[in-house]
Amino acid sequence: MLTYSFANLQGECIYMHLYKCIRQDILEGTLKAQEKLPSKRMLAKNLGISLITVENAYAQLAVEGYIFSEPRRGYFVSTLQQAQIPAPKPQQTPQPAAQDAPPILSFAKSSVPPDTFPYNTWARLLRNTLTSADEHALISDTATGGVLPLRQALVKHLYQFRGLNVAPEQIIIGSGTQTLYNLIVQLLGRSHIYALEDPGYPQLAAIYRTNDVFCRYLPMDEQGVQTEVLESSGADILHITPSHQFPTGITTPVSRRYELLHWASQKSSRYIIEDDYDCEFRLFGKPIPPLQSIDRSENVISINSLSNTLAPLFRISYIVLPPHLSSLFYAKLGFYSCTVSNFEQFTLAKFIEDGYFERHINRMRTYYRNKRDHLLQYLAQCPAAKALKVEGEDSGLHFLLHLATNASDSQLREVALKAGLQIKFLSDYYHNKLGDNSHTMLMNYTGIEDARLYPALDKLFEALLPYLNI
Amino acid sequence: MLTYSFANLQGECIYMHLYKCIRQDILEGTLKAQEKLPSKRMLAKNLGISLITVENAYAQLAVEGYIFSEPRRGYFVSTLQQAQIPAPKPQQTPQPAAQDAPPILSFAKSSVPPDTFPYNTWARLLRNTLTSADEHALISDTATGGVLPLRQALVKHLYQFRGLNVAPEQIIIGSGTQTLYNLIVQLLGRSHIYALEDPGYPQLAAIYRTNDVFCRYLPMDEQGVQTEVLESSGADILHITPSHQFPTGITTPVSRRYELLHWASQKSSRYIIEDDYDCEFRLFGKPIPPLQSIDRSENVISINSLSNTLAPLFRISYIVLPPHLSSLFYAKLGFYSCTVSNFEQFTLAKFIEDGYFERHINRMRTYYRNKRDHLLQYLAQCPAAKALKVEGEDSGLHFLLHLATNASDSQLREVALKAGLQIKFLSDYYHNKLGDNSHTMLMNYTGIEDARLYPALDKLFEALLPYLNI
Numbered sequence: 001m002l003t004y005s006f007a008n009l010q011g012e013c014i015y016m017h018l019y020k021c022i023r024q025d026i027l028e029g030t031l032k033a034q035e036k037l038p039s040k041r042m043l044a045k046n047l048g049i050s051l052i053t054v055e056n057a058y059a060q061l062a063v064e065g066y067i068f069s070e071p072r073r074g075y076f077v078s079t080l081q082q083a084q085i086p087a088p089k090p091q092q093t094p095q096p097a098a099q100d101a102p103p104i105l106s107f108a109k110s111s112v113p114p115d116t117f118p119y120n121t122w123a124r125l126l127r128n129t130l131t132s133a134d135e136h137a138l139i140s141d142t143a144t145g146g147v148l149p150l151r152q153a154l155v156k157h158l159y160q161f162r163g164l165n166v167a168p169e170q171i172i173i174g175s176g177t178q179t180l181y182n183l184i185v186q187l188l189g190r191s192h193i194y195a196l197e198d199p200g201y202p203q204l205a206a207i208y209r210t211n212d213v214f215c216r217y218l219p220m221d222e223q224g225v226q227t228e229v230l231e232s233s234g235a236d237i238l239h240i241t242p243s244h245q246f247p248t249g250i251t252t253p254v255s256r257r258y259e260l261l262h263w264a265s266q267k268s269s270r271y272i273i274e275d276d277y278d279c280e281f282r283l284f285g286k287p288i289p290p291l292q293s294i295d296r297s298e299n300v301i302s303i304n305s306l307s308n309t310l311a312p313l314f315r316i317s318y319i320v321l322p323p324h325l326s327s328l329f330y331a332k333l334g335f336y337s338c339t340v341s342n343f344e345q346f347t348l349a350k351f352i353e354d355g356y357f358e359r360h361i362n363r364m365r366t367y368y369r370n371k372r373d374h375l376l377q378y379l380a381q382c383p384a385a386k387a388l389k390v391e392g393e394d395s396g397l398h399f400l401l402h403l404a405t406n407a408s409d410s411q412l413r414e415v416a417l418k419a420g421l422q423i424k425f426l427s428d429y430y431h432n433k434l435g436d437n438s439h440t441m442l443m444n445y446t447g448i449e450d451a452r453l454y455p456a457l458d459k460l461f462e463a464l465l466p467y468l469n470i
Numbered sequence: 471m472l473t474y475s476f477a478n479l480q481g482e483c484i485y486m487h488l489y490k491c492i493r494q495d496i497l498e499g500t501l502k503a504q505e506k507l508p509s510k511r512m513l514a515k516n517l518g519i520s521l522i523t524v525e526n527a528y529a530q531l532a533v534e535g536y537i538f539s540e541p542r543r544g545y546f547v548s549t550l551q552q553a554q555i556p557a558p559k560p561q562q563t564p565q566p567a568a569q570d571a572p573p574i575l576s577f578a579k580s581s582v583p584p585d586t587f588p589y590n591t592w593a594r595l596l597r598n599t600l601t602s603a604d605e606h607a608l609i610s611d612t613a614t615g616g617v618l619p620l621r622q623a624l625v626k627h628l629y630q631f632r633g634l635n636v637a638p639e640q641i642i643i644g645s646g647t648q649t650l651y652n653l654i655v656q657l658l659g660r661s662h663i664y665a666l667e668d669p670g671y672p673q674l675a676a677i678y679r680t681n682d683v684f685c686r687y688l689p690m691d692e693q694g695v696q697t698e699v700l701e702s703s704g705a706d707i708l709h710i711t712p713s714h715q716f717p718t719g720i721t722t723p724v725s726r727r728y729e730l731l732h733w734a735s736q737k738s739s740r741y742i743i744e745d746d747y748d749c750e751f752r753l754f755g756k757p758i759p760p761l762q763s764i765d766r767s768e769n770v771i772s773i774n775s776l777s778n779t780l781a782p783l784f785r786i787s788y789i790v791l792p793p794h795l796s797s798l799f800y801a802k803l804g805f806y807s808c809t810v811s812n813f814e815q816f817t818l819a820k821f822i823e824d825g826y827f828e829r830h831i832n833r834m835r836t837y838y839r840n841k842r843d844h845l846l847q848y849l850a851q852c853p854a855a856k857a858l859k860v861e862g863e864d865s866g867l868h869f870l871l872h873l874a875t876n877a878s879d880s881q882l883r884e885v886a887l888k889a890g891l892q893i894k895f896l897s898d899y900y901h902n903k904l905g906d907n908s909h910t911m912l913m914n915y916t917g918i919e920d921a922r923l924y925p926a927l928d929k930l931f932e933a934l935l936p937y938l939n940i
Contacts, residue, residue: 065723081728175645175809186680210656253535258551339645
């Protein structure tokens with residue numbers, strides 16, 4: 001007969017303790033496969049516990065399959081595949097993950113300054129959403145593309161600020177552009193060849209690769225992707241950043257845009273994915289109208305992120321599909337739930353409707369312009385000034401810095417790294433490597449506060465100075 | 471010479487107006503390709519506006535590529551591909567999307583009751599997060615797998631409530647299980663055969679299909695997927711819901727679990743994806759320990775959703791990877807950003823740490839148990855009682871209702887629909903169709919408040935009664 005102690009329960013209920021003791025005996029082989037267990041009544045009497053306690057323990061063991069019952073015969077131990085029964089493991093307490101090493105200062109990665117977002121306004125709107133919104137709307141499953149108020153708010157925004165005339169159904173909200181790229185591949189399919197800009201955004205190529213999509217990397221001239229190169233690539237899908245190419249900063253002029261649209265209109269399987277990742281932050285003149293606004297053959301899919309515009313606080317991005325693709329989307333991918341929480345969507349809708357979004361963008365554009373002007377002034381006066389040439393300073397949130405040097409890009413990268421600074425060169429972004437002598441560094445400065453930015457630049461140019469031709 | 475009126479600007483600035491007028495003339499062909507534009511000074515004089523205004527308009531047109539400049543010769547109209555120049559479109563104001571028709575009451579879909587979530591607590595924690603958290607942490611880009619505090623909180627939760635002993639690095643947070651399924655395919659690759667339960671969750675099959683993964687649909691016995699069937703399917707990846715199979719409600723016993731683990735341990739390419747979608751809500755006894763807790767060969771990937779547990783308010787789910795896969799994940803997919811906003815993650819971490827999560831689950835389990843008991847009572851006493859048999863009522867948030875009937879499932883589905891009620895049968899969930907005579911209806915009742923539930927059930931059984939064998 002089974003004998004267990006109930007002395008040291010430490011708050012555990014009796015039936016759980018009994019369940020665990022019997023399970024232990026089964027796993028360790030003390031109770032053999034097919035062995036009959038004592039009747040519930042017998043065991044209860046023997047252990048001096050109530051019948052219901054034994055019943056509960058047996059029931060849990062039976063539900064999990066450690067034991068089974070035969071009508072009128074009682075309970076028996078199940079046969080378990082021995083190979084997989086775990087050796088008793090020493091109980092480890094879980095270890096917290098090691099914190100990442102503090103990052104060195106980097107000019108390689110764009111970021112948003114932490115203290116510019118109107119947190120109080122957002123918190124207030126969020127509170128209103130949580131308390132006053134229709135709770136049913138708030139918690140009921142969202143439509144695939146997002147809640148209607150947010151899509152309507154974006155429709156108005158796109159109409160007023162980007163010249164796009166679209167219906168809410170054409171907008172698909174998602175938690176970040178990466179999620180949406182995945183959806184686009186699932187929408188358009190893996191049988192097409194996708195063409196990407198070379199150089200380009202490395203994460204984008206990685207996403208297409210992990211999606212097992214065949215990619216071509218197209219070289220560019222000073223207007224972006226060339227139509228002849230595109231034509232001969234065999235690609236059906238072209239993914240571009242026409243208003244501010246990353247990393248070169250090229251703005252594709254309207255003539256080239258029409259050429260690309262013409263290319264797309266030649267075959268029904270052709271589409272252009274237009275990724276205007278920082279179009280709001282053109283620092284001179286007004287934002288470039290999107291390709292989609294001059295497309296009349298429904299060949300352009302726009303994608304944009306609010307994480308860049310607002311703060312990485314948000315993981316909200318959206319795509320704008322041409323009407324026929326939006327129908328296909330619901331037919332093919334309508335089983336997906338939207339990946340952004342409803343309450344964030346409602347709050348953002350209000351944030352846009354009440355004008356906070358526009359005000360924030362305007363404020364940020366001024367902020368970035370001032371920051372950039374200050375930086376340009378610094379570069380014009382620093383000891384390395386004569387060896388520096390700035391390019392693409394109007395087009396968005398990073399610019400290029402040509403260095404007059406005979407040193408290779410990797411040599412300079414090493415020198416900077418020794419000074420604790422991460423820098424990247426144009427040559428780092430090529431898929432089809434073009435050697436190591438672009439002599440052109442990316443200047444991502446927007447997220448670094450001045451108090452850290454200028455000492456870091458002093459340090460950088462001090463380190464690079466011996467390698468520059470002055 | 472170009473002549474434009476500046477009479478009706480309606481708040482538009484002069485340079486924008488000039489820019490639009492000239493662009494219009496180019497697009498309509500009034501200004502021909504390669505035609506020389508008037509000098510800036512001349513045009514300014516002629517239109518009676520300032521030189522800087524003309525300069526700004528020309529600069530914007532040049533940036534967008536409508537015109538180009540030749541050094542010392544002036545500005546010329548670019549050549550645009552005529553085929554793509556849009557015919558002037560009547561300006562439509564965007565139409566708001568039509569609202570979906572109000573849904574009929576459905577027993578086919580599980581949902582969470584709207585009024586059970588502690589909104590006030592959540593709002594308070596969220597406010598604290600927004601105001602008191604380290605802003606840098608809040609807005610800086612998140613790690614692929616999620617913020618450390620949330621992963622640590624989940625580690626503790628999994629240890630205490632699921633018997634899982636894992637490190638924070640093994641946990642990957644994502645905005646919903648669907649997003650995470652996509653990541654799992656990208657992690658394990660598309661060259662494997664994936665095996666799914668038949669019948670099963672239809673969205674799951676849809677996700678694998680749109681990922682171009684080859685799927686096998688495995689029939690089950692009363693313990694779930696059979697090892698021999700699995701073995702001969704040629705599959706490497708098995709996706710199962712072992713603690714509460716959807717839709718059959720089967721709980722896979724521990725003997726079968728060891729067999730499946732044994733199968734997985736035979737080849738290094740084999741993995742089991744364990745989808746415990748409502749494991750917290752076993753309504754009798756304690757939750758079934760996960761397969762992952764008895765796996766000693768690192769072959770099990772667990773996936774769970776907090777949207778089910780808390781409220782669809784949240785789009786937060788997580789996977790628990792075995793250690794070697796977690797390394798592979800960072801190497802292969804580390805370029806992804808986490809798809810859940812940082813501030814939601816920090817708030818949820820606090821919600822778990824402070825014990826609200828556990829309390830909420832306990833409260834909900836009691837709530838669901840009472841609701842279920844009440845419903846069972848109703849079913850035992852309703853006019854159709856003699857033709858009804860309940861099954862799987864302990865295993866989670868839906869159960870099965872066998873109907874004694876000679877009518878086909880589709881016949882009964884139609885009858886219910888005419889009464890305004892959506893019901894689904896086991897036969898609706900089979901990939902390899904098993905005919906139309908399962909006579910077994912799914913009862914999803916958790917999200918429907920009593921005031922609507924019971925009148926709807928009255929209506930349902932009134933409609934079905936003529937078809938039942940009583």
